[in-house]
Amino acid sequence: MKKENFDFMVKYYGNARIKKLIAVQAKNYPYCFGTGKTLVERGWTFPIKEVEISRIDELQNDYLDLFFPTRTQDDSDFYILWDIEYFNRENPCYIFNRENQKKIFEWMEPTLDLVEDTLKSYGIKYIIDITMSGIHIWSKISTDSEAYEEFAKEGFMMPSLKQKYAKVVPNDVKRIKAVPISLGNAYSTAGKLLEYITHSIMKENKKANPFKIPVTISDTPQYGEHYPYSGISSDLTQYAHPIYMRGIRAFCSLHQKTLLNGFEDMGPAIDIVKLNGMSYKNALDIMWDVNKAISFYEKNFAKKSIKVPESNAGWLKALKSYIKSNLRKTHKQWEKASASKPSNLDFSNPNIKDIFDQTKANPALLIPGNLQTVAEHFGDTGNLTAAKKVFSIIAKDYYLNNSFGWYDPIHYTGINWKKYDAETATDFWGRIYWSLKTSKLGRGKDWQKRYRSF
Numbered sequence: 001m002k003k004e005n006f007d008f009m010v011k012y013y014g015n016a017r018i019k020k021l022i023a024v025q026a027k028n029y030p031y032c033f034g035t036g037k038t039l040v041e042r043g044w045t046f047p048i049k050e051v052e053i054s055r056i057d058e059l060q061n062d063y064l065d066l067f068f069p070t071r072t073q074d075d076s077d078f079y080i081l082w083d084i085e086y087f088n089r090e091n092p093c094y095i096f097n098r099e100n101q102k103k104i105f106e107w108m109e110p111t112l113d114l115v116e117d118t119l120k121s122y123g124i125k126y127i128i129d130i131t132m133s134g135i136h137i138w139s140k141i142s143t144d145s146e147a148y149e150e151f152a153k154e155g156f157m158m159p160s161l162k163q164k165y166a167k168v169v170p171n172d173v174k175r176i177k178a179v180p181i182s183l184g185n186a187y188s189t190a191g192k193l194l195e196y197i198t199h200s201i202m203k204e205n206k207k208a209n210p211f212k213i214p215v216t217i218s219d220t221p222q223y224g225e226h227y228p229y230s231g232i233s234s235d236l237t238q239y240a241h242p243i244y245m246r247g248i249r250a251f252c253s254l255h256q257k258t259l260l261n262g263f264e265d266m267g268p269a270i271d272i273v274k275l276n277g278m279s280y281k282n283a284l285d286i287m288w289d290v291n292k293a294i295s296f297y298e299k300n301f302a303k304k305s306i307k308v309p310e311s312n313a314g315w316l317k318a319l320k321s322y323i324k325s326n327l328r329k330t331h332k333q334w335e336k337a338s339a340s341k342p343s344n345l346d347f348s349n350p351n352i353k354d355i356f357d358q359t360k361a362n363p364a365l366l367i368p369g370n371l372q373t374v375a376e377h378f379g380d381t382g383n384l385t386a387a388k389k390v391f392s393i394i395a396k397d398y399y400l401n402n403s404f405g406w407y408d409p410i411h412y413t414g415i416n417w418k419k420y421d422a423e424t425a426t427d428f429w430g431r432i433y434w435s436l437k438t439s440k441l442g443r444g445k446d447w448q449k450r451y452r453s454f
Contacts, residue, residue: 001037002264008290009063009254009268017298019060021252024305028072031173032056033247034064037259046412047260052173066250069174071243075183077140078148079308080190080315081248083235084115085134087219089369089452090229095133096263098288105280108134110209111232112280114201122321124314127306128274130283132255134233135274136248138308139315147316148186154319155185156335161421164242174244174419184243189319191239192331195432196322198234202441205232217432218368222443223450237368240428241420251306252297255287272296273306330438334431337384339392345378351451352377362404365394366415368429373451375433376442384434391430395422 012018026032031052039047039062051058059066070079086104088094095101112135119126119137126139141147157165165179195217202215212226218237221229238246249255255269270293272283286292322328347353351373355364364370374394378387398404399422407414436442 001041001259002267005037005259005264005267006063012254012270012290012294013060013063015294015298017301018252018294021297021301021306022056022060022066022250025068025250026053026056028077029053029068030073030176031069032059032250033067034059034062035067035260036062036064036254036256038062038064040260048412050173063254065256066253067247068250069244070187070238070246070248071179071183075143075180077308077310078143078151078183078186078190080139080141080194081238082137082194083134083233083238083248084112084137085131085233085235086230087216087233088230089219089221093261093263094230096258096261096266098266101132102281102284104133105284107209107211107213108232109280110211111201111205111213111215114204114208118197118200118204119314122314122318123311124318125309125311127308129249129251130272130274130280130287131249132257132269132287136271138248139311140308141312141315142310143183143186145312145316147312147319148182150316150319151186151189152182153185154192154323155188156331157181157184157188158421158423158427161242161424164419164421165244172419179243187239187243191236191428192328193315193318193322194234194236194239195435196325196327197318198236199327199436199439199441201234217372217436220369220372220433221452223447224444228450229452236432240425242424245420273300275300327435327439330435331431333384334388334434337388339385339388341385341389345386345390345393349377351448358404361398362406365398371429372433372436372443375430376437376447379434379437387430387434391426392423395426399426 031050033048033050035047039049049059049062049064070081072079086095086108095104124139126137129136129138141151161184162181165184167175168178169175198215198217205215214222214224214227214231216222216231216233218235219233222231249271251271251273253271255271258266259268267288269287270290272287272293274283286296347356354360355370355374374390375387378390399406399417405414407416
């Protein structure tokens, strides 16, 4: 690691105010984890270090990016987390350039303003953490509120996930206590609500964003006339997986995607909490300068911690709007549809055949863009049962087939379906992309002209 990058990280995590702001957050969680260049330099093939919360100093002393789990210590708060960021499937490294980053945030800003306006229209209170490629939106409801009760009623869970939530694994810090049915259901509902809000953003963005950059769900290229292989991702991926397997970057954390991807000259960044009236340009100027970042947090959080606002009434209002929507009807149709029929699925289309090719299935069937292609193809004639069936096949015949090598237990890489839930994941992706098509928000008619199976 370059000396100036190491010195940057030492100075930042050595600051007393930064340490305090992180320590206050840590009280909400039973464990934490981190990743960073120092682990790579020690030869870690999977550079993720997980420790009990009492050992969080180890992660800071290793100069790691810090993450907390989605589930809190005592389940008194239920966090609703939303990751929105730029993606580029043709050139994933495009973001690793300071000038490109400025362009990207200029393209995204009208959409990000639209996101805030939409949340405010429901009265939802939130806090935004600005990352090097987008934003994390944090909000919460209390688990003794009417909102949480209604969230729990609206949720949907596959039987396989219920079984995993009921299981306690004493030697796994993620699963030392069972996940209550109400929490699992509320988590499911949060994903549906963010999907509902995303649909609204997608519609309005076509009018509100002069740059015509599309909003998609989870890094799925739209192959349109503008930005065919890139866009703004409403990343709902976390809701495809069990709550105990998901986490989010801590406020005030270092951000080392640059270093981990080999861009040493760009240096590390620091996530910046967005203040009222703050521009994204201001945040970008701060995040690359350790002195400015420390000064920012010392000045604006000298006598207060960073608190995620409780928004029971706002999220309840959003839920009631969703319950009256056509999207909710579409979701109910998906949930009630049988996955046992039909048996005569046609996989002859070259694009589909390529994705299901056994030599390519891993990772082809893990890539959201390919899963949208599957949903678009089998949903072309409005055939819900065909779409439901094919996503069930992905779970049972592919994800749960160990011969495809989804997980490497020696290097801890890939996806371990014993901890994650295959049927929940494919049901989620099928619902997401079939609903997009049904809502006429899927890819345009000529998308196959520019299509690539990434």
